[in-house]
Amino acid sequence: MRILGIDTSTKYAGIAVLEDGILLAQSTMQFMASHSEKLLPEIAHILEIMKIPLETIDYYAITVGPGSFTGLRVGISTAKGLSFVTKKKVIPVSTLEVIAWEFPYCKYQICPIFDARKKEVFTALFKWENNKILRLKEDSVLGINALVDWIKEKTIFAGSGADFYKEKLIEKLGSKAIFPPLIYSVPHPGIVAYIGLQRINEATNGKDLKPEYLRKSEAEIKITLSTSSQDKV
Template identity: 40%
Template structure:
């Protein structure tokens, strides 16, 4: 049996799960406007182990959402994951944040387009088929009324970046799911377990999150 800790902090959702053989057995998560990752992450981890009667030493690996997403959120999650990997001498697994969102929906046809809000009219997005295979690489793109005009199939737009385009992308081929906003450690479980089985591990010393865009610090005038 493989026991994995899944850490998802790439968006406003601070989500942590314990999984056995790819199935989540304990979960803690909270989504707030002001990001509570620094305050909640380690508390959640401690609570998970108390609830499950497991110890940190029982872990076989630790998985972390690699991005794209919030610069600060990713730094907090990756720092925590790397620190635990060092301390416990267990491997580190990285998981594509957009795939985690994509796996929150099940459809029979069309293209799944997870979108993470990147402010204004920009999103981080990728395309996945109905089996969650990535068919277009991750991009930071500005959306307007002409976006995705070359596609005739149904486009399932999900994630916290999707709903702000409902008044812009109005063709019937666009389907919106307002209930699907953020990635969760629940959907990380199967991905990380598959990578664990195939020894797809990161170099703990050199691994960095996938920011996609350079960090820009905003200061009040």
């Protein structure tokens, strides 16, 4: 079984191909240009050099958020297009869970963090027990002080937001806060594909795929505020 994993949730974008749990190819890049300009050409490039015909991909796995609003739209639109063309299903994956899977069998809690701006973070809480990853907190958007209230024991903080809020977390949590090298803060597409392999039963038609923003985009907020102001006139 072949799964194509895609991630565009951060400033990085990645593609990976997994066959029966074995990684065949993986590409992760920090795109200086828009994801929309590079994603499809990179997918085509990976499949071409590995001599993997698109029609031999059985499923697509895609991060649906939280993360960059623009990046998620590009990735999900691409997955929908591929699903439509090949008539193959798509498996949605939480970006935060991808980060947690980068620390298999870790004895500490794992708290992925992405900066959500406005002094808030996208976050969740996981822990490995009995060789399985358990979700302790659902994907959320909250202030850093509210996040600190979650933490009662030593915890690994990873993700772009972990580095951004590192000093604040150390100030609040002291030795309870553990920070791995920054390379573990990037969602790896091979893990996206691997999680997809575990979730085949959650595969959906591409047209049903939706991003998990967790909150409204700036454009939506402006529209809501504008509509509210007009209603008051």
